[in-house]
Amino acid sequence: MSEESDSLRTSPSAASLSESELPPPPAPAGYVCSLTEDLVAKAREELQEKPEWRLRDVQALRDMVHKECPNLSTSLEDAFLLRFLRARKFDYDRALQLLINYHSCRRSWPEVFNNLRPSALKEVLASGFLTVLPHTDPRGCHILCLRPDRWIPSNYPITENIRAIYLTLEKLIQSEETQDGFPIRIKAVHVVNEPRIFKGIFAIIKPFLKEKIANRFFLHGSDLNSLHSNLPRNILPKEYGGTAGELDITAWNAALLASEEDFVREFCQPGPPCDSILGQALPPEGLSSEAPCDDSMWAVKSQLYSCY
Numbered sequence: 001m002s003e004e005s006d007s008l009r010t011s012p013s014a015a016s017l018s019e020s021e022l023p024p025p026p027a028p029a030g031y032v033c034s035l036t037e038d039l040v041a042k043a044r045e046e047l048q049e050k051p052e053w054r055l056r057d058v059q060a061l062r063d064m065v066h067k068e069c070p071n072l073s074t075s076l077e078d079a080f081l082l083r084f085l086r087a088r089k090f091d092y093d094r095a096l097q098l099l100i101n102y103h104s105c106r107r108s109w110p111e112v113f114n115n116l117r118p119s120a121l122k123e124v125l126a127s128g129f130l131t132v133l134p135h136t137d138p139r140g141c142h143i144l145c146l147r148p149d150r151w152i153p154s155n156y157p158i159t160e161n162i163r164a165i166y167l168t169l170e171k172l173i174q175s176e177e178t179q180d181g182f183p184i185r186i187k188a189v190h191v192v193n194e195p196r197i198f199k200g201i202f203a204i205i206k207p208f209l210k211e212k213i214a215n216r217f218f219l220h221g222s223d224l225n226s227l228h229s230n231l232p233r234n235i236l237p238k239e240y241g242g243t244a245g246e247l248d249i250t251a252w253n254a255a256l257l258a259s260e261e262d263f264v265r266e267f268c269q270p271g272p273p274c275d276s277i278l279g280q281a282l283p284p285e286g287l288s289s290e291a292p293c294d295d296s297m298w299a300v301k302s303q304l305y306s307c308y
Contacts, residue, residue, distance in 0.1 A: 031055065031078030047089050057090055058082055064096050074103055075266075083173065106267075112163050116170075116267040118256040123156055124164040125256065131249040132168060135235035141187050142172055143231070145247070167263070171256055192220045192227055192240065 033051065035043065043049040058078045065072060065081075074080075081095075084102070088094035106113040118125070129150045133143040144165075151161055191198070199219060206214050220226040224241035236242025 031058065031082065043086070047086050049086060049090060054082070057085055057092075060092055061085060061095055061099075064092060065099070068096065069100060072100065072103060074099065111159050112166065113267060116163055116167060117263040118167060118260050121160060121164050121167060122257075124160050125249070125253045127151065127155075128247075128249050129161055130164055130168060131247070131252045132172065133235065133237070133244075134248075134251060135244060137231055137235060139187070143235070144168060144172075167256065168252075170263070170266075171259055174259075174262075186216060188230065189217045190220060190227055190230060191218065192224070193222055194219055 031054070033040070033054075040051060044051075055078065058081050061081050061084070062076050065074065065076065081099075084095040084099045085092075088098055124130075127150045128147060130144065130146050133145055136142055146165070151158070202217065202219065206217075218226075218230060228236075228241060233242045233244075235244055237244055237247035239247050
């Protein structure tokens with residue numbers, strides 16, 4: 001229970017008021033644009049985002065949530081709803097469905113999303129399994145570095161790695177500049193030093209991926225020159241043939257741990273039963289509703305295809 005509700009419950013003056021006399025809940029936090037002029041122009045061109053209509057569009061989506069999904073426990077703050085509008089180029093219906101799918105994913109895979117906070121993942125963070133490089137690429141994209149060899153299965157289950165990845169993505173989307181998808185688009189996946197068997201497995205999986213997704217995978221093997229043709233050396237650590245010094249995981253880990261309260265507020269609060277919410281979610285784009293899969297796999301596919 002929040003501090004505000006505690007004070008209402010214990011205050012004699014507040015307790016004597018009827019529900020109709022209680023003050024209305026505070027309005028969602030107002031949105032303040034942090035985009036540069038260049039990014040505003042890019043959003044207008046690529047996402048059909050018009051600054052003069054932005055708050056009107058957000059209010060329209062908020063009204064749809066109230067009307068069509070009254071039981072959906074979600075943030076209604078301007079900045080949060082704007083993520084979903086941008087992800088679907090300000091198509092209200094598609095933005096609402098994406099919002100529903102987003103919460104459905106979170107509720108259908110509790111072992112990943114319950115108690116999702118940095119302090120619960122200190123072991124994964126300390127292992128160096130993942131980090132975000134300090135420099136962006138020439139397009140301004142953040143670079144998430146995953147090192148599967150740092151995971152020792154006997155130490156913790158693989159779901160902890162998935163939790164850490166999701167935690168990192170959620171942290172990244174707090175920066176408005178990254179919100180050109182829901183709220184992140186994966187522009188490219190570069191794989192280095194992969195074993196030969198990986199190439200064979202990927203060749204089997206590739207036909208089942210959307211063409212635009214498959215074309216974003218680059219397998220470099222041990223050829224770092226191939227990697228550098230896509231990512232310049234001056235933004236890469238020396239472990240990957242770069243000139244940006246040794247790979248340092250401490251700065252990103254500290255940034256995550258400093259966001260503990262944000263994650264507690266977002267992922268560690270009790271919510272209402274979600275049966276009615278899950279029942280409204282449509283299959284993620286690119287997947288057939290008849291595709292057989294268990295609940296956990298459905299959540300994975302929802303995250304990969306619909307959210308990112």
